[in-house]
Amino acid sequence: QILILDFGSQYTQLIARRVRELNVYCEIHPYNHIPPISHDVKGVILSGSPCSVRDDDAPMVHLAAFRHKMPLLGVCYGAQLMAHTSGGEVQPSAIREYGRAKLGTLNTQNTLLKGLEANTQVWMSHADTITSVPDNFQIIASTESVQVAAFQVENEPTYGIQFHPEVTHSTQGKMLLKNFVVDICGCSQNWTAESFVETTIADLKEKIGNDKVVMALSGGVDSSVAATLVHRAIGQNLYCIFVDNGLLRKDEFESVLESYQHLGLNIKGVDAKDQFYKALEGLTDPEAKRKAIGRTFIEVFDQEAHLIEGVDWLGQGTIYPDVIESVSVKGPSATIKSHHNVGGLPDFMKLKVVEPLNTLFKDEVRTVGKTLGLPDAILKRHPFPGPGLAIRILGDITAEKVHILQEVDALYINGLKKYGLYDQVWQAGAILLPIQSVGVMGDERTYERVVALRAVTSVDGMTADWAHLPYEFLADISNEIINRVKGVNRVVYDISSKPPATIEWE
Numbered sequence: 001q002i003l004i005l006d007f008g009s010q011y012t013q014l015i016a017r018r019v020r021e022l023n024v025y026c027e028i029h030p031y032n033h034i035p036p037i038s039h040d041v042k043g044v045i046l047s048g049s050p051c052s053v054r055d056d057d058a059p060m061v062h063l064a065a066f067r068h069k070m071p072l073l074g075v076c077y078g079a080q081l082m083a084h085t086s087g088g089e090v091q092p093s094a095i096r097e098y099g100r101a102k103l104g105t106l107n108t109q110n111t112l113l114k115g116l117e118a119n120t121q122v123w124m125s126h127a128d129t130i131t132s133v134p135d136n137f138q139i140i141a142s143t144e145s146v147q148v149a150a151f152q153v154e155n156e157p158t159y160g161i162q163f164h165p166e167v168t169h170s171t172q173g174k175m176l177l178k179n180f181v182v183d184i185c186g187c188s189q190n191w192t193a194e195s196f197v198e199t200t201i202a203d204l205k206e207k208i209g210n211d212k213v214v215m216a217l218s219g220g221v222d223s224s225v226a227a228t229l230v231h232r233a234i235g236q237n238l239y240c241i242f243v244d245n246g247l248l249r250k251d252e253f254e255s256v257l258e259s260y261q262h263l264g265l266n267i268k269g270v271d272a273k274d275q276f277y278k279a280l281e282g283l284t285d286p287e288a289k290r291k292a293i294g295r296t297f298i299e300v301f302d303q304e305a306h307l308i309e310g311v312d313w314l315g316q317g318t319i320y321p322d323v324i325e326s327v328s329v330k331g332p333s334a335t336i337k338s339h340h341n342v343g344g345l346p347d348f349m350k351l352k353v354v355e356p357l358n359t360l361f362k363d364e365v366r367t368v369g370k371t372l373g374l375p376d377a378i379l380k381r382h383p384f385p386g387p388g389l390a391i392r393i394l395g396d397i398t399a400e401k402v403h404i405l406q407e408v409d410a411l412y413i414n415g416l417k418k419y420g421l422y423d424q425v426w427q428a429g430a431i432l433l434p435i436q437s438v439g440v441m442g443d444e445r446t447y448e449r450v451v452a453l454r455a456v457t458s459v460d461g462m463t464a465d466w467a468h469l470p471y472e473f474l475a476d477i478s479n480e481i482i483n484r485v486k487g488v489n490r491v492v493y494d495i496s497s498k499p500p501a502t503i504e505w506e
């Protein structure tokens with residue numbers, strides 16, 4: 001495997017994804033929390049950083065711990081750090097370099113740059129630049145304005161590059177990473193979904209043995225894939241619980257339960273609608289609603305878990321980005337909305353935790369799910385927030401409002417499917433607004449509710465664009481909603497991107 005040391009760059013996760021795409025396993029660790037280096041680690045990549053090596057408190061690592069022991073590749077800040085700590089010089093760039101550049105001069109005899117074309121496009125994003133390197137650093141690539149675009153330390157597999165090979169705008173970046181990971185570090189490209197499934201099931205069997213595991217399922221991709229893996233390992237000793245919080249989509253409870261039963265999972269559906277509605281009564285503040293739902297969920301889950309005799313483990317669908325975030329260089333990012341799954345384990349449930357997906361990215365979870373034979377209905381399902389429709393009903397929650405929104409949402413989502421648009425958007429949903437507006441139906445004046453439709457395209461939910469749905473679809477769906485859902489006389493479409501708007505309205 002490859003170890004990626006994170007100095008806080010926005011691109012660090014991308015480096016990991018590119019390496020994984022080469023079927024090579026890698027892990028990201030913060031530069032200040034490096035785990036003991038096992039013999040599996042074949043090479044190290046140092047990430048970029050928003051900091052400058054010239055700062056007094058610049059993030060540093062003791063490079064001697066790796067140099068001469070295994071190949072090293074410094075990317076951007078990582079390269080500057082190598083140069084700076086070896087007697088080279090790093091200065092502020094005369095102009096801040098951001099965007100595309102061409103490697104006008106490059107030494108393709110060098111293994112790192114093997115196969116790259118002359119003038120290959122690379123992506124630059126840096127405020128500092130390496131202005132001089134020690135004598136034993138060979139410059140192996142330059143652009144028009146950056147002389148030290150890439151270097152190798154003589155007679156050592158230690159490399160630095162100023163550009164970002166992990167960004168797709170570096171058109172041959174993946175080839176460079178392959179040269180490093182495969183040819184220089186000697187990693188074999190055998191990390192695939194099939195091998196992951198095989199080794200994970202074997203590991204789970206060994207770790208859990210004959211113990212019992214309890215797990216809450218949500219109908220979403222992560223928990224479904226995680227449960228399927230655990231189920232393959234320990235069979236009916238996995239006890240799954242699916243809670244109806246009364247805030248799910250229309251008919252979701254029944255259909256999800258059915259698909260889990262179809263998969264052979266040992267699943268119990270728990271109707272806790274009233275308990276949730278009661279906890280939400282009169283609450284209007286979004287965070288207060290989230291907390292009430294979280295609290296109630298724990299109560300219900302705990303009660304159910306206690307009904308299973310002798311349970312030792314709690315299974316969770318935590319995925320890698322949650323893990324990285326919770327141990328990141330800067331610490332967990334400021335809470336914008338309280339929806340992190342990591343650390344969600346209540347103290348009073350003293351169970352051991354098993355998280356079979358905690359090394360995978362979302363797209364890898366889907367590939368693993370496909371390898372396990374999970375249906376598209378689960379794998380391609382849009383993300384849906386834990387608090388469900390409660391954060392799409394602005395203001396207080398009542399069963400009546402939930403019913404109206406479920407009807408609207410079902411028409412909208414089915415419409416997207418009918419028009420072949422569902423798989424083109426990352427997430428879609430309807431929002432019930434806390435206002436009424438005047439309308440006219442037949443000869444009657446109406447004074448009814450307004451719903452907003454939201455659909456976004458995104459890669460990871462961190463940033464999102466509003467989806468440019470065809471007018472024809474919007475026209476049809478608006479008609480259908482107003483004609484068929486009693487109590488709604490106006491439909492609007494949300495054309496805000498994230499940032500600054502978030503995907504959910506609350």
Ligand code: XMP
Nearest residue numbers: 337338339383384385386387461502503504
């Ligand atoms: P925002 O609204 O922050 O949403 O742009 C980003 C993604 O996170 C989901 N989301 C949540 N998921 N509990 C969850 O499990 C929550 O409280 C929550 N709030 C937002 C949202 O649906 C989107 O996919």
